[in-house]
Amino acid sequence: MNFSELFRLSGLLSRFSPDGKYLASCVQYRLVVRDVNTLQILQLYTCLDQIQHIEWSADSLFILCAMFRRGLVQVWSLEQPEWHCKIDEGSAGLVASCWSPDGRHILNTTEFHLRITVWSLCTKSVSYIKYPKACQQGVAFTRDGRYVALAERRDCRDCVSIFVCSDWQLLRHFDTDTQDLAGIEWAPNGCVLAVWDTCLEYKILLYSLDGRLLSSYTAYEWSLGIKSVAWSPSSQFLAIGSYDGKVRILNHVTWTVITEFEHPATVNNPKIIVYKEAEKSQKLGPGRLPRPLAPAETKYEIASGPVPLQTLKPVADRANPKIGVGLLAFSPDNYFLATRNDNVPNAVWVWDVQKLRLFVVLEQLSPVRAFQWDPQQPRLAICTGGGKVYLWSPVGCVSVQVPAEGDFQVLSLCWHLSGDSIILLSKDHFCLCYLETEEGNSPASGQRLQLRA
């Protein structure tokens, strides 16, 4: 495993381009585009204010930089550095900005969710979509980029509009049977739209592309409901994480629950491997002086017997309590599902989707911040806001200290398309972590992986 040098960064804004060739990062009001392989700066753009959001267009030709405080969006072209585009939302304000899948339109949401403005880079035309709903996940594009579903609120009723992205024509508009819609998400095949209600009620509705209600599912009543939803890449399963600490998996044929994954505080099954992160006892060699401020290296130990996991007692009288399954992710090959139960914040649960049972539990020393699957193989990268990055694969798992002087806390991470590298983001720096490919061209200064099976 190799690490690049540290680069400056602000606002955790660093993204690989969709084609995997470039790496864009922001430092205050500057946008830096680097080559992924050489890390040399290819372009440097200066925006009008501190950048708060960036996004690559799907064809990797443009980058938009949003400055919400000013209500401004600036778009830069990678092919034509002199080309520029500035969109000013004026007094309407700006709270969100995103590309349409064709990479030629920008959807800006104004303040108070008054409307969504669709700006075109090809023509002068501007479209408006009124009544967008202010919710957690109100806009969803299909994976093929043909349609966009938009959650709306009209006359105190939730509804969903489906637009054709090519000409922004309304295709379908239907009311949804929800109290207070919280999110929408397309299945990867683009034919089924999952719509779920606010956390006060457990309700998920499944709509076909043509607006027919396929099914609706309610697990229980009178308690906090859905917290997270994820489609499997094959569109075969819909995993629903809820506040009761369970993941329910629906199938795509009958839309009924196949299985429930519980997240108990103690792993009792002796067949389940539990990897526990533990601090290595620091060896004091005769020639090596112990660095007093150096973070202790950690390793994974395999715990046996009933393993109690560290649990958090949620504060009952506060909103958004730290309970329930808040993070869900299917591996790209559909074989595994990684989850995090928010009241067991140190643990990542990996489930075997084929056998529909728990596979492995990883318990970290500190709360898990984020995890992401390698796009190419079943390999999970985890960060906990410390100076380490953790990798799990069915073979074993490993904890790697990021070799950086000073305090480098990995707050977020993002895989490269090829699965060869990961960007590790800290508060004001980022670095790339290169993973050794299986051919084994081991670099000279690399830190070796210590796999514990």
Added chain:
Amino acid sequence: MGDWMTVTDPGLSAESKNISQYTSETKMSPSSLYSQQVLCSSIPLSKNVHSFFSAFCTEENIEQSISYLDQELTTFGFPSLYEESKGKEARRELNIVAVLNCMNELLVLQRKNLLAQENVETQNLKLGSDMDHLQNCYAKLKEQLETSRREMIGLQERDRQLQCKNRNLLQLLKNEKDEVQKLQNIIASRATQYNHDMKRKEREYNKLKERLHQLVMNKKDKKIAMDVLNYVGRADGKRGSWRTGKTEARNEDEMYKVLLNDYEYRQKQILLENAELKKVLQQMKKEMISLLSPKKQKPREKADDGTGTVISDVEDDAGELSRESMWDLSCETVREQLTNSIRKQWRILKNHVEKLDNQVSKVHLEGFNDEDVISRQDHEQETEKLELEIQQCKEMIKTQQQLLQQQLATACDDDTTSLLRDCYLLEEKERLKEEWSLFKEQKKNFERERRSFTEAAIRLGLERKAFEEERASWLKQQFLNMTAFDHQNSENMKLFSAFSGNSDQDNLTIHSRPRPKKPHSASNWSPVCTSKLTKSLPASPSTSDFCQTRSCVSEHSSSSVLNINPEETKPNQVGRECINQTWSVASRPTSQEGCYSGCSLTYTNSHVEKDDLP
């Protein structure tokens, strides 16, 4: 009669006499009463009885007494005391025999009475104790009754309390349920209230939004604008099209196409899965038929099963199978046929398996013993066979070992190749090799010791020769001086004779003499050092310096020397003899140390010695 009257009753009338007769037992005269009391009372008082009798009968009233007694006795049914009078006038004579008989009878009666009394008394006692026991029992039972009654009352009380509690709890439960209901109602009402409020707020919010929209958007805000250098082409290279009904229709079409594609894809998958399943089903059916049909022949011949009809179906189905397999369609009739036939066959199979199970269990129950006997024989045969095999294997191993050893003995250089060839016995070989080297070393040691002994012997011979010469010269001198010192000469002669005898005893006496000369050197040796020396001695028997110290310390180290090693003891003893022999010339410098320079080295192991020693 009148006489009799007088005799019987002197002073009383006939009537009163009768009464007295009747009451005689109870009242009688005071004296008789007393006598009865006496009878009843204890025996020791009987001494006084005589005096009472005497009191009863005096000289004067003998006659009356007798008649009284007679009367009394007759009333009790005894024979009269008087003789049977022949004449009425004659006075009746006292019949002594009768009196004695009466007395005897009375005595017998008395004794009997006493016995009876005794019995009665014991019985009384027994009954009394029984009574006591029963009373005790009674008391105890009463107590028990009391306690159980108390217990019962306690239990009843507890039961009552529990029931009370239960009632309370039920009440509480009811209350709680009511509470829950109430709370649910409250929640529901709150929810409706909340929803209502929300809606109201949202409406207000929407109104505000609308207003804001109007204010912000419709004011022709100059700021809301896009400033772009030049418009870029569309990603697909096409130009934008106008929105018309046509495009709408096209969009619809496309949407349905997408949906259709998805459904088609899914249908294809399902078809594939179905085909797979069908294949499995067909295969299963085929296998079932092949499994069932040959076995079913026999029962069919017997034709006593109820499955006969089903079997014919099976055969029919078997015939149909080829046709069915050709249809690869999901036709309903085919499906039905298939499932039906499978079901039928499954039933047959189940029956068959059950029957088999029954048979097996029957066989187990009936013929268990026979089978057991047979199996035992089989077992014995089998074990014999196995034992034979084991024997063979052992022999094989032995021969292999021999071969291996031979190989090792003949070709040490080929060890590596043989090891490679036969890695199974690698460890064994290694061990053998080690032993081999050890033996070699031991052999070397022995040879070295032998050499040193021969050298020592040669030296000894030389020394003896020199000594002889010296003695000869000395004798010569003595002989020459004999005349001069006559007296001394005689002494020396004695000494000489002792020397010439050359006995061990004399040698020892000489040895013991120089011993006190070297106590310091001996005491300076630390025990560890001495042990080292003693260990190294077998290899260096003739170095004079060591010999000296050796002789000094030999006494406290000899035991340890002896039990170092059985192989070592022999050379050690030899060495000691050697020392003893060489001691007499120890003063002479014998410089063969060069050869044994290595002897001062400390040997940790007596077996392993350095090869570079000669």
